[in-house]
Amino acid sequence: MSYDTALTVFSPDGQLFQVEYAMEAVKRGLCCxxxxxxxxxxxxxxxxxxxxxxxxxxxxxVYQLDHNLCMTFSGLNADARILANQTRLQCQQYKxxxxxxxxxxxxxxxxxxxxxxxxxxxxxxxxxxxxLIAGFSNNKPKLFQTDPSGACSEWKATSLGKSAKQVKDxxxxxxxxxxxxxxxxxxxxxxxxDVVESGNKNIELCxxxxxxxxxxxxxxxxxxxxxxxxxx
Amino acid sequence: xxxxxxxxxxxxxxxxxxxxxAHSILKIKETEDKILKLDDxxxxxxxxxxxxxxxxxxxxxxxxxxxxxxxxxxMNLQETAHFVRSMYAQAIRxxxxxHQCNGLLGGVDSDGTPSxxxxxxxxxxxxxxxxxxxxxxYFLLGLLDNQYKPNLTKEEGIEIIKKCIKELQTRFLIxxxxxxxxxxxxxxxxxxxx
Numbered sequence: 001m002s003y004d005t006a007l008t009v010f011s012p013d014g015q016l017f018q019v020e021y022a023m024e025a026v027k028r029g030l031c032c033x034x035x036x037x038x039x040x041x042x043x044x045x046x047x048x049x050x051x052x053x054x055x056x057x058x059x060x061x062v063y064q065l066d067h068n069l070c071m072t073f074s075g076l077n078a079d080a081r082i083l084a085n086q087t088r089l090q091c092q093q094y095k096x097x098x099x100x101x102x103x104x105x106x107x108x109x110x111x112x113x114x115x116x117x118x119x120x121x122x123x124x125x126x127x128x129x130x131x132l133i134a135g136f137s138n139n140k141p142k143l144f145q146t147d148p149s150g151a152c153s154e155w156k157a158t159s160l161g162k163s164a165k166q167v168k169d170x171x172x173x174x175x176x177x178x179x180x181x182x183x184x185x186x187x188x189x190x191x192x193x194d195v196v197e198s199g200n201k202n203i204e205l206c207x208x209x210x211x212x213x214x215x216x217x218x219x220x221x222x223x224x225x226x227x228x229x230x231x232x
Numbered sequence: 233x234x235x236x237x238x239x240x241x242x243x244x245x246x247x248x249x250x251x252x253x254a255h256s257i258l259k260i261k262e263t264e265d266k267i268l269k270l271d272d273x274x275x276x277x278x279x280x281x282x283x284x285x286x287x288x289x290x291x292x293x294x295x296x297x298x299x300x301x302x303x304x305x306x307m308n309l310q311e312t313a314h315f316v317r318s319m320y321a322q323a324i325r326x327x328x329x330x331h332q333c334n335g336l337l338g339g340v341d342s343d344g345t346p347s348x349x350x351x352x353x354x355x356x357x358x359x360x361x362x363x364x365x366x367x368x369x370y371f372l373l374g375l376l377d378n379q380y381k382p383n384l385t386k387e388e389g390i391e392i393i394k395k396c397i398k399e400l401q402t403r404f405l406i407x408x409x410x411x412x413x414x415x416x417x418x419x420x421x422x423x424x425x426x
Binding site for chain 1: 290291294295297298301302304
């Protein structure tokens with residue numbers, strides 16, 4: 001008997017196969033990187049165009065959830081859009097009730113709760129994405145990761161997707177506590193450039209500072225990739 | 233009992249409000265800011281019962297933020313005014329009833345064009361160059377009509393607002409001592425108390 005066709009069925013050795021398969025979908029997704037610095041968090045994502053005719057500039061894979069909170073992902077693009085919109089709504093609702101910005105871990109827990117709901121519901125499938133949520137709480141930068149099973153944890157630097165292991169090894173070697181924004185940005189760019197084919201057009205970068213988010217435009221990304229290439 | 237009034241100039245919009253909150257014969261506060269900042273270039277002066285004013289203002293502000301993040305962009309004044317109007321209109325036949333507050337929405341678009349909109353609790357929307365909500369209507373419309381001319385400068389606008397305040401303080405039965413004035417230009421929002 002196959003235990004992997006229905007979501008709400010455990011296998012004899014205690015696995016939920018649909019959730020595992022969702023995590024496979026994430027592993028096949030395009031690479032994304034998050035690096036926590038001292039005064040900023042950097043999120044970087046790989047963008048891939050389906051053909052030369054597609055305008056890669058218009059693909060936006062880092063979602064702004066609030067004025068100083070951003071999210072990126074690896075996995076199914078459309079699922080990310082839905083989850084991002086739900087989280088944006090939750091941010092604003094929280095502000096109506098509590099007159100204060102939600103903390104990053106509240107939002108990360110909320111996102112992971114949404115993902116968990118779909119690991120227990122029959123007739124629906126799990127979200128095929130793992131997310132990286134970055135923002136500031138109590139003036140401290142925080143980076144969280146969620147996955148299709150609904151697990152949520154805080155990270156200093158991490159990566160998801162196709163070449164995640166390679167990038168994580170690189171980050172383990174080179175990340176250190178207290179990176180300034182510029183250094184963190186260079187580290188993220190270098191990590192991505194190692195795994196992304198044909199450089200700058202296929203990278204999206206976002207810097208999350210205490211009170212704002214800076215989405216680097218095409219020229220700024222190009223400049224950064226040039227600097228990173230020179231540093232090697 | 234609130235007075236909200238405003239006018240649109242050549243490259244700016246001014247909205248002014250009285251600062252008093254009263255409960256029966258008691259004046260609780262004189263420095264209440266009834267002009268909500270929706271974003272760096274939009275302000276929304278709301279007149280009505282305290283609770284309705286606050287809660288409607290909150291809902292408008294948060295929904296405005298939500299739409300901005302969802303669409304990844306910027307709502308101009310016309311879109312914002314129609315959006316606020318639709319919130320009023322949806323409420324009037326809802327279970328909780330209409331939002332019991334009126335408003336003046338003003339601001340400057342990214343290309344520098346100023347606009348001022350008059351909104352009321354039933355969902356009326358009108359683009360205006362000068363207007364008022366509340367009792368201020370009875371006292372100030374004539375004065376605003378008389379003093380207004382197209383392409384006013386910021387200084388001329390402030391002078392007209394000062395005349396309006398003087399008129400209210402002279403002729404309006406309810407003493408309103410402090411007024412909060414907010415001006416939106418392409419550079420942003422300035423606020424001061426008169």
